[in-house]
Amino acid sequence: MEPYKQNDRAVRARGALAAKVLSSSLLLLLIGASYVRIDLIAASFVSLVLSALSLLLNPDSSATLQLGGLLEYWIAALAWLTAFGILLFGIVRTRAEQLAVQGEAVARIFSYVQERARLMGVGLRAILFFVFVAATAPFLAPWDPAAQGTLPGTRLLPPLSLVSYVEFVPTLKATTGGAFAARLAEVNNYLLNRSIKFSAIQGHASLTVPSADGARIVKRGESVLFLGSDHLGRDLLSRIMYGTRISLGIALLAALSAVAVGTGVGVVAGIAGGITERLLMRLLDVLLAIPSLFFILAVMAFLGTNVLVMTSVLIALGWMTPARIVRTEVASLREKEFILSARLFGVSTPRMILAHILPNMLPVLLTSFLLLFSNMVLAEATLSFLGLGVQPPTPSWGNIIGEATSYLRIAWWIGVFPGIALSCLILAAHVAVKGWEEDYGS
Amino acid sequence: MAAQIAKRLLVAIFLVLGVVTIAFALLHVLPGDPSTRLLSPSLSPTALEQLRTQYGLDKPLHIQYGLWLWSYLQGDFGFSFSQQREVVDVLGDALPYTILLALTAIVIELLLGTLLALAAVRTENGFVDKALSTGGLITYTLPTFWIAILLVSIFSYGLRLLPSSQVHSIGADRLGPFQYALDFLGHLILPALAIGLPGSAGIARFLRTNLLKAYRQEYVLAAQSLGLSNSRIFRSYAFPNAVLPVITILGLEFGALLSGALVVETVFAWPGLGRLAVTAIFARDYPLILGCATVSGLGVIGANLLADIVASLLDPRLHIEV
Numbered sequence: 001m002e003p004y005k006q007n008d009r010a011v012r013a014r015g016a017l018a019a020k021v022l023s024s025s026l027l028l029l030l031i032g033a034s035y036v037r038i039d040l041i042a043a044s045f046v047s048l049v050l051s052a053l054s055l056l057l058n059p060d061s062s063a064t065l066q067l068g069g070l071l072e073y074w075i076a077a078l079a080w081l082t083a084f085g086i087l088l089f090g091i092v093r094t095r096a097e098q099l100a101v102q103g104e105a106v107a108r109i110f111s112y113v114q115e116r117a118r119l120m121g122v123g124l125r126a127i128l129f130f131v132f133v134a135a136t137a138p139f140l141a142p143w144d145p146a147a148q149g150t151l152p153g154t155r156l157l158p159p160l161s162l163v164s165y166v167e168f169v170p171t172l173k174a175t176t177g178g179a180f181a182a183r184l185a186e187v188n189n190y191l192l193n194r195s196i197k198f199s200a201i202q203g204h205a206s207l208t209v210p211s212a213d214g215a216r217i218v219k220r221g222e223s224v225l226f227l228g229s230d231h232l233g234r235d236l237l238s239r240i241m242y243g244t245r246i247s248l249g250i251a252l253l254a255a256l257s258a259v260a261v262g263t264g265v266g267v268v269a270g271i272a273g274g275i276t277e278r279l280l281m282r283l284l285d286v287l288l289a290i291p292s293l294f295f296i297l298a299v300m301a302f303l304g305t306n307v308l309v310m311t312s313v314l315i316a317l318g319w320m321t322p323a324r325i326v327r328t329e330v331a332s333l334r335e336k337e338f339i340l341s342a343r344l345f346g347v348s349t350p351r352m353i354l355a356h357i358l359p360n361m362l363p364v365l366l367t368s369f370l371l372l373f374s375n376m377v378l379a380e381a382t383l384s385f386l387g388l389g390v391q392p393p394t395p396s397w398g399n400i401i402g403e404a405t406s407y408l409r410i411a412w413w414i415g416v417f418p419g420i421a422l423s424c425l426i427l428a429a430h431v432a433v434k435g436w437e438e439d440y441g442s
Numbered sequence: 443m444a445a446q447i448a449k450r451l452l453v454a455i456f457l458v459l460g461v462v463t464i465a466f467a468l469l470h471v472l473p474g475d476p477s478t479r480l481l482s483p484s485l486s487p488t489a490l491e492q493l494r495t496q497y498g499l500d501k502p503l504h505i506q507y508g509l510w511l512w513s514y515l516q517g518d519f520g521f522s523f524s525q526q527r528e529v530v531d532v533l534g535d536a537l538p539y540t541i542l543l544a545l546t547a548i549v550i551e552l553l554l555g556t557l558l559a560l561a562a563v564r565t566e567n568g569f570v571d572k573a574l575s576t577g578g579l580i581t582y583t584l585p586t587f588w589i590a591i592l593l594v595s596i597f598s599y600g601l602r603l604l605p606s607s608q609v610h611s612i613g614a615d616r617l618g619p620f621q622y623a624l625d626f627l628g629h630l631i632l633p634a635l636a637i638g639l640p641g642s643a644g645i646a647r648f649l650r651t652n653l654l655k656a657y658r659q660e661y662v663l664a665a666q667s668l669g670l671s672n673s674r675i676f677r678s679y680a681f682p683n684a685v686l687p688v689i690t691i692l693g694l695e696f697g698a699l700l701s702g703a704l705v706v707e708t709v710f711a712w713p714g715l716g717r718l719a720v721t722a723i724f725a726r727d728y729p730l731i732l733g734c735a736t737v738s739g740l741g742v743i744g745a746n747l748l749a750d751i752v753a754s755l756l757d758p759r760l761h762i763e764v
Contacts, residue, residue: 286460293701294719294738295464301723301731302468378585382705385587386720401588405709408606412595419588426583434579 023090030083037139039218041080043187044073044139050184069192072138079135123370123432130425134244141238142223143196145395150199150207154233156411157200161225165198166207171214194218228413231403239395240418246384246396247425250307251376254314258376259369261315262322263361267353269323270330281327284320292317296379297388305388314376322368329364333357367433374429381422397422447751454747461739462514465732466507514736520729524722529733532718537737539609540707540714543637544699546630548692550638555645556685562650563657574646581643586702590636590709597632605629607711633710637702641695648691652684659683686757693749697742 034041047070133140143165148154154163172189199207202222209215227236269280296313303309333339334357342356383389384398392399397418404415485493494500501509513520519529558578562571598606605611605628614625656662657680665675704716711717719734 286457292697293704294735297704297719297723298465298468298731298735301726301728374583381585382587382701386705386708388723401591405591408591408595409599412599415588415591415595419585419591422588423580423584426585427580430579430583 020091023087027084027087027091030080030087033140034080040191041077041139043190044077047184047187047191048074048077050180050187054180054184070188073191076136076138079132080139083132083136121432121435123428123430123435126424126428127432130244130248130428133241134248137241137245141235141241142226143198143235143238145234145238145242146393147196147198147235147238148233149229150197150201151233153200154198154229156231156407156414157225157229157233158411159226159228159413161200161228162202162222163198163200163225164202164207164220164222165196166209166220167194167196167218168209168215169194169218171216190218198223227417228411230400230414231407231411236400236414236417239400240397240421243395243397243400243418244421246307246390246394247377247380247398247422250311250314250380250390251373254311254318254376254380255369255373257315258318258372259322259365262319262324262368263326263358263365265319265323266326267330267357269327270334271349271353271357273331277327281324284324287317287320288324293379293382296383297386300383300388305391307390310380310383310389314379318372318376322365322372325364325368326361329361330357333360363436367436370429370433370436374426377422377425377429446754450747450750454743457743458740459511461736461743462511463507465514465736466510468732469728470503470506519733519736522722522727522730522733524725524727524730529729532730533715533733533737536713536715536718539712540700540703540716543630543633543703543707543712543714544696546634547637547641547699547702550634551641551645551692552688554638554642555649555688558642558646559649559653562646563653566654575650578643578647582640582647584640586636586640587705587709589639590633590706593632593636594709604632606632607709609713629710633706633712636706636709637699640702641699644695645688645691649684649688652687653680656680656684686753689749689753689756693746696745696749700738700741 051070051074149163157163169190170193172186197207197209207220209217225235225237227240230236230239265280269277296317299313299316300309303313339352339356342352347356380389380396381398381401384396385402387399387402390396390399392403400418401415401422404411404418407414517530519533521527522529522532525532558574562574565571594606597604609626609629610622611625611629614622617625662675662679665679670678700716703714704719706712707714707716708720715734715738719731719738722730722734
């Protein structure tokens with residue numbers, strides 16, 4: 001398989017330049033974001049490093065760490081570092097590609113990695129971007145997604161509204177232990193207990209900080225609500241960013257499990273053949289003929305509306321398509337010569353499946369995973385939109401749009417922006433499938 | 443061919459049995475007593491016991507299943523306690539609205555899809571073709587409920603052209619018959635567009651591929667060498683061959699159409715099956731939920747069957763695979 005045609009060196013050069021420009025501008029954006037949110041990011045890194053150190057030095061101290069609340073900041077910090085690494089690599093490797101033409105060994109390795117990355121295409125990169133947003137939502141989101149501002153002045157503010165804000169943390173009681181422990185306690189206090197208040201009225205006079213428990217003001221200033229606020233006075237951009245977690249998390253979990261189940265059934269049917277195969281395939285036909293949304297709704301009505309039930313129902317109704325694809329693929333593979341010769345050599349069936357059949361199905365599995373993933377994103381959003389999926393106040397793109405339907409006449413932005421995010425994610429999955437199929441010519 | 447259709451019918455009957463069985467299983471496999479689901483939760487214990495005997499809920503499972511099957515096949519779906527009517531009557535009121543919405547959406551899909559496919563084929567690999575293909579991919583992936591919301595925002599609240607919800611305007615019953623129909627049509631356009639737009643993008647893409655394939659066939663070359671006009675070749679050779687598979691696709695996509703209708707009906711307060719199902723769920727009206735699911739299942743199976751039969755009638759070469 002020769003991925004490049006011989007005569008499109010100009011296209012390649014243009015592509016390399018575009019990649020370099022994109023990587024550099026994204027890197028600049030990341031540096032800019034790091035500068036703007038330096039307090040939070042620095043605190044997260046300090047918390048991560050100091051917590052790790054204190055765990056190493058004194059393993060018993062794990063009980064004192066508030067793991068639940070801090071974990072998301074640690075993950076965000078790690079994802080932030082990873083993004084820096086990937087973008088730097090993106091700039092370096094375009095340089096490496098030029099060297100690869102001269103045939104240097106190191107450059108060849110770079111070039112190989114780049115080739116893998118190129119195969120992923122625009123679609124998978126876009127999905128990676130959404131994963132990045134989900135992981136670093138605490139850094140990227142300008143506000144707490146549940147912060148309501150000073151109601152009622154902050155309800156239904158249109159996009160690009162100016163607001164004043166004040167950020168504060170409760171003052172910490174004196175901690176025991178050395179300077180090291182005090183530093184860690186202070187940082188964790190900031191990460192866990194920081195609160196924000198904002199007001200649509202210009203100037204800071206209107207913003208007061210609860211003085212009873214001795215709050216310490218971290219920052220005061222003016223800011224912009226880029227996408228406006230919703231009917232409860234919450235920042236829409238932050239809610240969309242936090243909503244990415246729900247959409248991606250549920251869809252990834254459901255699609256992965258459904259592909260796993262489907263692969264199992266498909267491989268069993270394909271290897272067994274005969275009556276087992278026919279029975280399983282007939283069962284699949286019946287299950288596929290059922291209009292899924294109505295039955296998802298019926299099942300959720302019986303089992304109750306929560307995230308766990310929704311994910312299980314999505315898995316239960318999603319595994320059929322991959323099962324059918326895998327069955328067809330196995331049926332065609334088992335006639336191939338390398339499988340026959342492996343059988344002649346006395347390779348056992350489990351080893352046959354793991355070592356010979358599954359690796360040869362990876363492209364097919366990836367395609368059906370991506371298609372299923374986009375269906376799952378859509379299904380989760382639809383259910384949440386109808387009020388049967390993720391329940392408020394947890395933000396999910398679907399339930400934000402669902403809440404927006406009551407305010408369409410006066411506040412178009414609440415429904416439009418999460419829909420754009422949703423469409424972009426689904427489109428990214430489809431584009432990835434398209435690119436992948438073109439590369440493999442299937 | 444009659445044998446094939448009979449075979450297809452047999453499969454359809456099995457599918458119907460499957461759907462009814464799943465509805466039964468939902469009631470019995472899941473935890474809790476079916477009687478509390480089938481009957482109103484506010485009944486007194488003695489009345490509950492009486493009704494349990496009346497509905498046969500005290501009998502063994504296989505007899506219950508037989509009774510269930512028998513009553514379902516007779517069209518007796520039980521009593522809806524949120525609406526205080528027979529489920530069949532409630533469904534009968536809602537079904538025409540959903541059918542009308544679905545049919546309008548199909549007409550839009552076919553018309554718009556064909557037009558777009560023709561435009562794309564005319565300008566093959568040109569700018570229009572590429573723009574249509576990109577735009578089509580984007581439209582195809584847009585969530586139906588979001589399209590519905592965009593349409594309402596733009597055409598109802600922004601431009602104030604079309605109504606945003608319900609079937610009739612307030613006071614429509616005092617209008618003349620022509621204006622009444624016009625008012626109804628105005629209410630129908632936006633929901634039907636919301637369902638039809640993504641569908642038409644799919645049809646356009648499919649039909650474009652088929653048309654291009656048909657133009658590469660030898661019979662088209664033969665017709666060209668006989669000196670037939672371009673429009674004649676299109677009318678008699680390329681288009682009929684390209685459009686046939688679209689009918690099968692329409693049948694297969696009917697389930698997606700119903701799912702779309704479910705969401706769109708909720709946005710537009712359209713009194714069809716989908717909105718009924720959602721309200722039934724929030725009212726915990728289990729007989730009505732199962733009735734909605736079963737009827738939609740029957741609809742999808744029926745649509746598949748119909749599409750297969752129509753396609754095989756139009757094209758005798760088509761062998762139905764069972």
